[in-house]
Amino acid sequence: MRFPAYATVSDRLFYYAYIAVCALIFAFLVAPILVIIPLSFNAEPYFTFTEEMLRLNPEGYSLRWYRMLGALGMQNPDETGLVQWWSDLWANATWVDAAKNSLIIGFWTTLLSTVLGTLAALGLSRPEMPFRRLIMAILISPMIVPIIIVATGMFFFFSSPCDVIGLECGRLTSTYTGVVLAHTILGTPFVIITVTATLSGFDRSLTRAAASLGADPWTTFRCIVLPLIFPGIVSGALFAFVTSFDEVVAVLFIAGPEQQTIPRQMWNGIREQISPAILAVATILVVLSVALLATVELLRRRTERLRGVAS
Known part of the structure; x- marks a missing residue:
């Protein structure tokens, strides 16, 4: 960085100290996540770095845990035929x-x-909304209340048979509909x-100009x-999807x-049998999360360009 001519020695020291503190905070937050990536390639069934891994010996690294993800639950994992x-993998792998x-x-x-979050945001953005x-x-x-309380409430609510316009409907627990509704409750606030x-930052004059030119509300x-x-x-x-996925x-x-x-399968794996295969799943999820966050950042920059904030 090129400092201005009026920058003093203390200004320079403060800048470098600020950069160092930010780097330490970033390392503190990211290190527990990044450490699982090399551990997922451990050739031994341990959750720690072996001597071979520390020496960067290729024999200390393996893809066995990634292969195990596909083999678990398969009827014939040693099948030689590709099709x-x-x-078998698609139909039976856990x-x-x-x-x-x-x-x-x-x-x-x-x-x-x-859909629900966008409609709610459009209504809440109107100044005449009471x-x-x-x-x-x-x-x-749902973002603020502890998730254990929200989940308990949804369990009791979904466990009771409901009556919709006189039509009896069954319990929503142990159904895909119930899980989707539960995740929708948790994901809608992010939207x-x-x-x-x-x-x-939306310019309301654009909608008024469209109305003055004869555009109906839907066209606007x-x-x-x-x-x-x-x-x-x-x-x-994307935030709603990540919330549901995790x-x-x-x-x-x-x-x-x-x-x-996947999160429940990881929970069961930790509770019943600790295996480094869980680290392989975690690594895949980290890569997926990074890709989604990069997409969100690209969309944020595009939004700024549309508003004229950034060039």
């Missing part, structure tokens, strides 16, 4: 089944959370906050409002054996 092996459940639940959760602060506090309460933040929303807030909507959808407490309360997700 048969992939068919971790693949958990990944499919997580993706299915995450997809529907993201869809519902995005009790905006109270409604906002209620809608984002509301993200879209609301995007709408805070589709052609003006939606393109400008779309990056915020996508960011909120959630384990609500799944433990609501889901049944058929709704086994």
Whole structure:
């Protein structure tokens, strides 16, 4: 960095000290996450670095735990036929089944959370909306209330048979519908906050100009409002998906054996049999999370460019 001519020695020292403190804080936050990546390649069934790993000996590293993710639950993991092996993997592998459940639940959760959260944010952004602060506090309460309390409440609520317009419906526990609704409750607040933040910088004169030119409300929303807030909507959808994909407490309360997700499978693996295969799953999730965060950052920069904040 090139300092200005008027910068004193103390200014320079403060700057370098500030950079050093930020680097230490960053290392403190990231180190516990990054340490699991090399451990997932451990050739031994340990959660610690072996002497071979510390010496960077190739014999100390292996992909055995990644291979185990596919072999667990397969009927014939030693099948030589490629088509048969992939068919067995897709149909019977425990971790693949958990990944499919997580993706299915995450997809529907993201869809519902995005629609409900965007509609709520559009309503709360209007100045004539009564009790905006109270409604906002209620809608984002699942983020504030401890998850164990929210999960317990959802369990008792979903366990009771409901009566909708005189039609009896069964219990929602141990069903995909119940898990999706539970995750939607947890993911919608992230969409509301993200879209609301995007709408805070929205120029209302654009909608008034469209109305003055004869555009109806739907055309105004589709052609003006939606393109400008779309990056915020996508960011909120990504947060909702990550919330659903990482959630384990609500799944433990609501889901049944058929709704086994990746976090719940990891929980079961830690509780029943500690295996470094869990570190392999964690590494894959870290890579996925980094990719999603990078996408969110790209969308944030695009939003700034649309607003004219950044060049």
